[in-house]
Amino acid sequence: MQHTFSIRSTGRAAAGVLALGALLAVSQPQEAAASTTANTKLLNVVTVSYKDASNNNTFSANASTQVTVNLVKAGLNAIAAPTGPTGPWGLSCLPAVNTPSGGTITTLYAMVANANGSDTYNFGLSAASGTNTNGALATNVTSHFQFLKYDGTADGAQDAGTHTFASGIGVGLATGTSDTLLFPGGSLDSNTFAPNKIVVVTYLDGKKQAFLVSGVSGGSAATITGNNTGGAYSNLASTAGETQGQLKLAALPTTAIDGLNVGANAAPDFDTHAVDFSVPVAELALVQVSVTASVAQTNTDATVNFTLAGSTQGPTPVTATVACTDGTWVAPQLTISKLVRNVSKSGSFVGNLGTASADPNDTLEYQVTVTNTGGDANKVAVTDAVPAYTTLVAGSTYGTSAATPTGSSIFAQVTKNGGTAINIDMGTSAVESANVAAGDATSTAAKSPINFYLGTSASTSAGGTVKAGETFVIIYQVKVN
Amino acid sequence: MLKQAKIVILAMAVVLMATAAFAAPKVEIKIRAEKAKITVAKDGTKSTKMVLAKNFAPGEVIHYIVLYRNTGSEDATNAVISDPIPQGTVYIPGSASETGEVSFSIDGGKSFNRPALLTYQTRGEKRVASPEEYTNIRWVINRIPAGAQGKVSFQVKVK
Numbered sequence: 001m002q003h004t005f006s007i008r009s010t011g012r013a014a015a016g017v018l019a020l021g022a023l024l025a026v027s028q029p030q031e032a033a034a035s036t037t038a039n040t041k042l043l044n045v046v047t048v049s050y051k052d053a054s055n056n057n058t059f060s061a062n063a064s065t066q067v068t069v070n071l072v073k074a075g076l077n078a079i080a081a082p083t084g085p086t087g088p089w090g091l092s093c094l095p096a097v098n099t100p101s102g103g104t105i106t107t108l109y110a111m112v113a114n115a116n117g118s119d120t121y122n123f124g125l126s127a128a129s130g131t132n133t134n135g136a137l138a139t140n141v142t143s144h145f146q147f148l149k150y151d152g153t154a155d156g157a158q159d160a161g162t163h164t165f166a167s168g169i170g171v172g173l174a175t176g177t178s179d180t181l182l183f184p185g186g187s188l189d190s191n192t193f194a195p196n197k198i199v200v201v202t203y204l205d206g207k208k209q210a211f212l213v214s215g216v217s218g219g220s221a222a223t224i225t226g227n228n229t230g231g232a233y234s235n236l237a238s239t240a241g242e243t244q245g246q247l248k249l250a251a252l253p254t255t256a257i258d259g260l261n262v263g264a265n266a267a268p269d270f271d272t273h274a275v276d277f278s279v280p281v282a283e284l285a286l287v288q289v290s291v292t293a294s295v296a297q298t299n300t301d302a303t304v305n306f307t308l309a310g311s312t313q314g315p316t317p318v319t320a321t322v323a324c325t326d327g328t329w330v331a332p333q334l335t336i337s338k339l340v341r342n343v344s345k346s347g348s349f350v351g352n353l354g355t356a357s358a359d360p361n362d363t364l365e366y367q368v369t370v371t372n373t374g375g376d377a378n379k380v381a382v383t384d385a386v387p388a389y390t391t392l393v394a395g396s397t398y399g400t401s402a403a404t405p406t407g408s409s410i411f412a413q414v415t416k417n418g419g420t421a422i423n424i425d426m427g428t429s430a431v432e433s434a435n436v437a438a439g440d441a442t443s444t445a446a447k448s449p450i451n452f453y454l455g456t457s458a459s460t461s462a463g464g465t466v467k468a469g470e471t472f473v474i475i476y477q478v479k480v481n
Numbered sequence: 482m483l484k485q486a487k488i489v490i491l492a493m494a495v496v497l498m499a500t501a502a503f504a505a506p507k508v509e510i511k512i513r514a515e516k517a518k519i520t521v522a523k524d525g526t527k528s529t530k531m532v533l534a535k536n537f538a539p540g541e542v543i544h545y546i547v548l549y550r551n552t553g554s555e556d557a558t559n560a561v562i563s564d565p566i567p568q569g570t571v572y573i574p575g576s577a578s579e580t581g582e583v584s585f586s587i588d589g590g591k592s593f594n595r596p597a598l599l600t601y602q603t604r605g606e607k608r609v610a611s612p613e614e615y616t617n618i619r620w621v622i623n624r625i626p627a628g629a630q631g632k633v634s635f636q637v638k639v640k
Contacts, residue, residue, distance in 0.1 A: 034538070034539030034540065034639075034640075035539060035569075035640035036539050036569040036570075036639055036640045040569050042537070042543070042567040042568070042569055042570060042639070043567060044512060044545060044564065044565070044567045045564075045565070046510060046512045046545075046547050046563070046564040047562070047563050047564070048508055048510045048549060048560055048561065048562045048563075049560070049561050049563075050506060050508050050557040050558065050559060050560035050561070050625065051506075051557065051558045051559045052505055052506050052555055052556075052557065052558065053504075053506070053555050053556050053558060055558055055559070057505075059505075059506065059507075059508070059557075061509055061510055062510070063510045063511045063512045063547075064512065065512045065513060065514045065545070067514045067534065067535055067536065067537050067543060068535060068536050068537070069536075069537060069538070069539060069569065069639055070536050070537060070538040070539075072538055072539050072540075116539055171568070171569075184568075184569065232511070233509040233510070233511050233548075233550065
């Protein structure tokens with residue numbers, strides 16, 4: 001608030017201006033934001049000097065009073081983790097991401113203190129399934145939040161119910177330094193402004209930058225002896241000097257936290273980039289929210305909505321929330337196709353609805369393709385059978401020509417994502433490849449069952465996990481009886 | 482040696498007593514910080530009462546009241562009550578009591594003037610200082626008669 005006065009040059013105008021100023025002072029709304037840090041001691045020393053009747057001898061007396069500035073609680077400013085070195089950063093949710101059913105989505109937020117002094121806030125996280133257009137719900141929803149240090153390590157316990165944010169309003173730059181801010185003596189809370197905390201400094205040009213606390217000293221307020229009560233007259237109040245608090249800041253090192261960019265490695269240069277001392281130098285706390293959920297229905301995705309709330313303590317809490325949709329849990333969606341060709345006649349593959357002609361003793365090659373176009377699928381098994389009037393060929397040379405049985409027990413090959421073919425043996429086999437497939441065929445006779453267990457951690461009796469986007473191709477050959 | 486020292490002390494005591502016997506002014510001051518407290522009576526009527534206060538929130542107004550009295554046996558003349566505006570506060574325009582002659586400083590108390598005459602040069606232009614820029618306040622009271630008392634007051638807002 002800046003009063004601007006025009007002046008008309010006479011003493012009477014001056015009185016008028018003062019009256020106008022008083023009106024302005026009454027009509028303006030009280031500013032919400034505090035510009036003086038909590039626990040500042042406002043010292044007022046008043047002096048009277050006077051002379052005796054002879055006008056020769058001078059005397060003086062003084063008195064003082066000191067009042068303390070209160071903490072004005074203020075809500076946190078919750079922001080998506082900054083991705084650029086300069087603020088202000090706006091409140092926003094992070095882009096929702098997709099994850100397979102059963103997976104965990106983690107999102108990183110930053111919360112910046114706003115009060116004129118350090119204060120403790122209550123924290124809570126709630127998460128519930130969203131409803132998509134098909135009415136599908138996520139199940140097994142669990143959610144946690146964790147405060148992180150600048151290097152990505154945990155700061156306090158998981159789901160900590162409270163967090164104390166450091167905050168204070170500086171009054172100047174320490175002489176001869178470019179990195180040390182001064183605070184009213186005794187006002188700086190040296191416990192909350194602990195080394196390695198991230199704090200945000202606001203410049204006069206409105207930009208914000210994050211730094212790391214490298215040193216702190218609280219200082220001390222002026223001490224007064226003598227008349228400080230406003231009660232009795234006494235002749236002299238003496239004050240001992242104030243020692244201002246000091247907050248030394250350093251560049252925020254390149255952080256190990258993905259997606260966080262708050263001006264890493266920019267050293268403080270407050271002597272050239274002027275700091276705005278009307279707003280708090282405030283802690284920036286990093287909060288990681290992680291939500292795990294599953295999809296109840298196949299082929300139908302589900303979302304989870306969560307709300308992270310940080311509230312001031314006391315009778316009328318001020319709450320800052322981030323309420324976002326934490327991505328989509330994608331349901332597994334497998335497609336399967338079965339093609340056949342007559343390798344004896346060098347025929348090409350035809351699909352389910354096509355036909356391949358064959359004479360007795362011709363060899364047919366079947367190609368079964370399983371593709372996951374959705375989220376991760378578990379326990380993926382393909383059950384097939386040797387076609388009627390045919391005999392399963394063990395020991396084939398797959399893919400190119402008619403079978404020349406080698407007498408080996410290999411009856412099929414499985415490839416994952418076009419990789420190396422894995423041979424599948426006859427019988428109740430062992431796991432051919434823990435990360436690709438197992439399979440068994442108990443007999444080569446027509447209508448005998450053929451089983452394939454696909455995916456990571458496939459066993460001899462159950463399928464493993466076929467991840468999103470993976471494709472498995474199974475090839476086996478039969479001879480027409 | 483010891484005997485001589487005693488004599489000197491006695492002599493000094495005599496001198497001090499003699500000084501006290503002369504008529505002299507003795508002005509004492511005290512300062513109070515008060516805030517307006519609104520109380521609501523049972524019948525719903527509100528009344529504002531000034532109370533001594535130790536704690537102020539930013540945005541609140543501190544009423545500083547300086548009380549003075551002359552307990553001496555002679556009038557005090559040219560009494561100057563000067564008070565720096567505390568750091569972290571802003572003077573509220575028009576709040577200074579019109580006792581004696583009120584003037585303000587914008588240079589830390591080196592010079593004082595009426596508000597309209599508080600000017601400074603900026604980019605070659607003469608500007609009148611705004612109340613945010615006041616650093617000190619001063620009252621000049623020509624005479625405080627022996628036995629008299631009075632008060633001056635002003636208000637600041639906590640930034």
